[in-house]
Amino acid sequence: MYLSAWAVKEINLDLEVVDEARLHQLNELDELRHEAYENHKLYKEQTKKFNDKIIEKREFHVGDKVLLYNSRLRLSLEQLKSKWSGPFVVTNVKAHGAVEVAKSAGTKFKVNGQRLKLYYKGAFICQVEIIYFDDAPL
Template sequence: MDQDEDERKLQLNELNEIRMEAYENSKFYKERTKFYHNLIVRKDFEVGQKVLLYNCRLGFMGGKLRLKWIAPFIATNVYPYGVVEIKSESTNKSFKVNGHKLEPFQSNPSLLDAIMEETSLLDLASHSP
């Protein structure tokens, strides 16, 4: 009888140790998750800033050669909680989008030419020998 009681006490102690180890592991996981979450950079936009809009219609099967960003827009109004009103430079239409779908536009002349240039595959096929 005494041997069974001692064995049961050992099992309870082992269970408590396993519980404490799980608690420490979850604490370590929470600290690590908090560290990585704090590394996320918040995007702040200003009125008059040029931005690129993410083309969400491409989906997962957008293709390698398709651009994922639509050419520059101008931020006309910045609302709280990440909403930004943008205006197209070419059509002057304005609409509101979530700030997560925007990137600040870096004005690099060679990059701008690459974004703006459009070439049809039919034109390339007609020029080949």
């Protein structure tokens, strides 16, 4: 089969156009991947910032009385039983929120600080404001 010079030039031009279109598509694909990566990074930063707001910062000092959350009671059938046990005394505060507590002089153990809350003996005393309505509507 014989091809004219004009047909060969047309085929070469078509191949060049196709090559350029393919390179353009590959560049767009790289840009989309980069954009998706950046969106994922922003999402992770925002969720971390949100979750860090939820976490309560608790500071314990040696000698504080604390209550320990007992997570095993959550699955029990005894609904009226308290999920907090204690009070325990803080004997040592470790790095990254670990706290060493003791029930009595001999039993010491380490727990995560997120499972503890300060123990206040007795009820809170608060002021009660009494408002009298002289002209109450009927």
